[in-house]
Amino acid sequence: MEIREYDGKQLGSIFKINQTCHAKPQSNVELLEQVHKGQLWMALVDDKVVGFLLSTYKEGPYIYNIAVLPEYRNKGVATALINKCNECYKGQDFTYLYVDVNNPAQKLYFDLGYRVKSIKEDFYGRMQDALVMVKSLGNNTSDPR
Numbered sequence: 001m002e003i004r005e006y007d008g009k010q011l012g013s014i015f016k017i018n019q020t021c022h023a024k025p026q027s028n029v030e031l032l033e034q035v036h037k038g039q040l041w042m043a044l045v046d047d048k049v050v051g052f053l054l055s056t057y058k059e060g061p062y063i064y065n066i067a068v069l070p071e072y073r074n075k076g077v078a079t080a081l082i083n084k085c086n087e088c089y090k091g092q093d094f095t096y097l098y099v100d101v102n103n104p105a106q107k108l109y110f111d112l113g114y115r116v117k118s119i120k121e122d123f124y125g126r127m128q129d130a131l132v133m134v135k136s137l138g139n140n141t142s143d144p145r
Contacts, residue, residue, distance in 0.1 A: 001043055001044065001045050001050075001075075001076070001077065001080060002043070002044045002045075003041055003042070003043055003044075003080050003081060003084045004041065004042050004044060005039070005040070005041055005042075006035070006039075006040035006041065006042055006052075010042060010049050011032070011035075013042075013048075013049035014031070014035075014040070014042070014049065014052050015028045015031065017049065017050075017051065017052060017067045017068075017069060018031055018052075018065065018067055020067075020069060020070070021067035021068065021069065021070070022067060024124065024125070026065070031054070031065065034054055034056055034064055034065070035054060037056050038054055038055050038056035038057070038064060039054070039055050039056075039085075039088065040052060040053070040054045040055075041053050041081055041084050041085065043068070043072075043077045043080060043081055045072065050068060050069050050072040050077060051066070051067060051068035051069060051072060051077045051078065051081060052065075052066070052067060052081070053065070053066045053078075053081035053082065053084070053085050054066070055085050055088075055089075055095075059096075060092060060093065060094055060095065060096060061085070061089040061092050061094070061095040061096070062095070062096055062097065063082070063085060063095060063096070063097035066078060066081060066082070066097075066105075068081075078105070078108055079108065079112065082108075082112055083112075086135065086137060089137060090137060092137055093136065093137060094134050094135060094136050094137055095134070095135050095137065096114075096117070096132060096133060096134045096135070097109065097114070097132075097133050098120060098123060098130040098131070098132055098133075099130060099131050099133060100124055100128060100129075100130055100131075101119070101128075101129045101130065101131055106131065106133075109133050109135075112135065113135045113136075114133040114134060114135045115133065115134060115135070116131050116132070116133055117132045117133065117134040118131075118132045119131055119132070120132055
């Protein structure tokens with residue numbers, strides 16, 4: 001597996017993974033707008049894009065979207081993408097993300113050192129709350145966010 005920065009050539013693969021992996025995927029236009037504002041890393045296996053992570057900067061480094069094709073889950077792809085993202089933000093105090101309260105990916109985030117900071121009610125729609133999860137990158141001893 002290789003983690004590589006997006007180079008503009010695999011947008012179709014990114015769109016397809018986004019549509020495949022999310023119950024309520026963002027539109028291609030919304031995703032493309034964020035690609036232009038942030039940083040996008042891709043996970044490739046045999047030159048096939050099997051996952052991606054898009055980060056932006058809001059109140060700090062923010063994991064905006066992460067997706068891995070189902071057949072490549074539980075193989076370290078998401079971990080490698082998140083580690084690459086955090087490595088790129090090593091000069092920052094923390095990174096954060098939002099995750100649906102019912103999403104099993106929470107276990108991965110906990111395992112990688114993220115902790116629940118707060119809950120955003122109705123973030124994903126009516127009665128669909130999100131956990132705000134934060135990871136300290138060790139550059140500041142104060143509480144992130």
